[in-house]
Amino acid sequence: DFARGPKYGDAAHIIVSQQRFIATMQGRTATFSTFSDAHFDEATFEGQLTGDRMSLTNVWHWILKLKARFLSGSYAEALAAADKAKPLLSAVALMLELLDYFYYTALTVAACYENASADDQSKWRDLLTAHREQLREWAENNPPTFADKHALVSAEISRLERRDADAMRLYEDAIRSAREHGFVQNEGLAHELAARFYASRGFKTIAHAYLRNAKSCYLRWGAEGKVRQLEEIHPQLREDHAPPSPTATFGATVEQLDIGAVVKASQAISGEIVLDRLIETLMTIALEHAGAERGLLILLRGDTLLIEAEAQTDHKTVEVKLRQSTVTPAELPESILHTVIRTRQxxxxxxxxxxNPFSADEYIRQKRARSILCLPLMKQAKLVGTLYLENNLAPHVFTPARLAVLNLLSSQAAISLENTRLYRDLQEREAKIRRLVDSNVIGIVMTDFEGRILEANDAFLEMTGFDREDLASGRIRWTxxxxxxxxxxxxxxxxxxxAAGSCEPFEKEYFRKDGSRVPVLVGAAAFEGRDEGVSYVLDLTERKRAQEALQKAEAELAHVTRVTTVGALTAAIAHEIKQPIAATVTNASAGMHWLSAQPPDLEEARQAFGRIIRDGNRAAEVIGRIRSLVKKMPPRREPLDINQVVLEVSAMIQGELQRNRVQLQTQLARDLPEVLGDRVQLQQMILNLILNAVEAMSGVADRPRELVVGSGASDSDVFVEVRDSGPGLDATNLGRLFDSFYTTKPNGMGMGLSISRSIVEAHGGRLVATQNVPHGAVFRFTLPTGGREVSTSSSSAAEQRSANASR
Known part of the structure; x- marks a missing residue:
């Protein structure tokens, strides 16, 4: 009923398909060749499996129908179901239902092959080969799950190719593998097909033996409908009362049981999906059908055995107490429990x-129990738990008929317990997702790939300015x-x-309802089997504002750094400007003198005035370089001669070098290729490196203060090196040298080298520092030549920072 709600319609159809398959196998449908009964119409149900349903819903039903019709011998219907399932297989690409499709389609085709037309046989040969190869690939990777299926399909192909010796061996391989790994239904099917093979070859006695084994397996599977079909086709099976196989756990036949009571009990157990109610139902039915006075349900939680419930009866009512406690010798005979867990019997x-073998058990001695039964709860070959029952009043309480009922019910109980666990996990996951959605910490929106918005939480709606009415109307589309x-x-x-079911988070923008834009970060995942998915949307508005504020602060800091640098050069700049001004005054006086002569010496005056013009231009150049460094300008990339940039900076700092008694050598390589860069940014960086070197050598008194600025080319890069003879670098802090706000200067801000590295990286280059030999440090930066593009992925952030540095 829960699954039939508006949110889980597709899940309800999947559950119904499974229930109808089980009902068919148990013989509770009108015939063994239909899912219909008095309360269910197969054709009506299939009419609802339209294209607007989840592909998973539709393909699940058709694969179950393929399986059921093959087992009933309705091969034409099985083939039709396989054809309907085939285009939808992507929905079960990672599920075991895909195995059922390949397995039962191959077996159905093999069953029909000999009576088919030549065209069908030609087509089916390719199909059988392809399906066998797929099963072989799976079997090589996981033999316990797939080996018996591959062996049985291979046996059928050998039968068709009249390779009887291979077929006999492969049928036995399929039977053995299925038995060893707990696939009792597949063991029964392998016995049945082997019987059909031996009968076709005239070995009636051998065929009958395989049929008896097939019936025994189907009984243990609980497939009473399949057993009745076998007995109708082979009446001699009704006369057989073979003893149970070594793995059988009951001795009563289906005919000895109250089928109606068993079916009712099984339906009651399978109908519960809430764990607590399932446990109460299971324990009540177990005590009522077994004649027990007391019972314990023990389940495996990881590697730990826990008593989940205790039931007791006063022969009128059954009282079930839910609990979770560890197993102790005071609760039940531990030796019996351990035997059941070890042997799975x-x-x-x-x-x-x-x-008896357990007489020494402390519980049996103290409680004086009479009748005791402990059953394993198995789901395929997996132990889910155990059911312990006892009656302290009478012996021989657990008769073969009662034991048969309990074994049938225990199989259903194991399945239901596992299903309730899965359902509980699903509820917990759904609750967590719902809390995430309703918490509105982040925008969450469910969409299809074509643009529709199916559902959204309040955070997403608030982020985009829409409301619930807009969402319900279907007017908003993410496209x-x-x-x-x-x-x-x-x-x-x-x-x-x-392609992959998820995508990497990416930035984009949405139009808000009012036409404005909101920047967002989006991550998404697709729903399996549908062209729909869920997206998690983070509003980046505040982050963008913070980034803009940070960029503005960085720009101001870079500007301050340049102004501070120029301020430190005040004396040198004054010297640079004073020289051409003084020369201008001298040449002006000389010019006046030559003009005052009698007669005036015009040639000398002309030369004096030429020198005035030269010195004026020289002063203007100095002032222009200072202005370009100090004022805020947007970055501008242009082809540059890096040597020319070095010489411009060298000319600017001559006074500073003389004041600090530093000898400058330039070792510039000739004919270097041009670089694409911003002249002001590169000047700022080189100036900073040179001034750092000058300051580093200020305390050197025992050797010359030598500064070498060199350039060169390597591969497709050009490089510039600044070498000094100062005290060198502290090796312990070398890794922090370019960090923002890290400085070794008493009055330093720690931004110069950080900004320098940002500038270099924005130009696609690298800035590194090493020790000079024998004294000092080397700062070397490389820049790509003008013909090579800068990688945007590696330098976009630095590009922004360096752009800020120019403002």
């Missing part, structure tokens, strides 16, 4: 008061909310979702 003591320049990014994300 039931243990029954008709009279525990008589001598229309996406600006044109972001469409390619969104479509690439959709392609990733289709």
């Amino acid at each position: 039931s243990v029954i003591l008709d009279d525990a008061s008589t001598q 229309e909310m996406t600006p044109a320049e972001w469409s390619d990014v969104s479509q690439r994300a959709v392609a990733q979702l289709r």
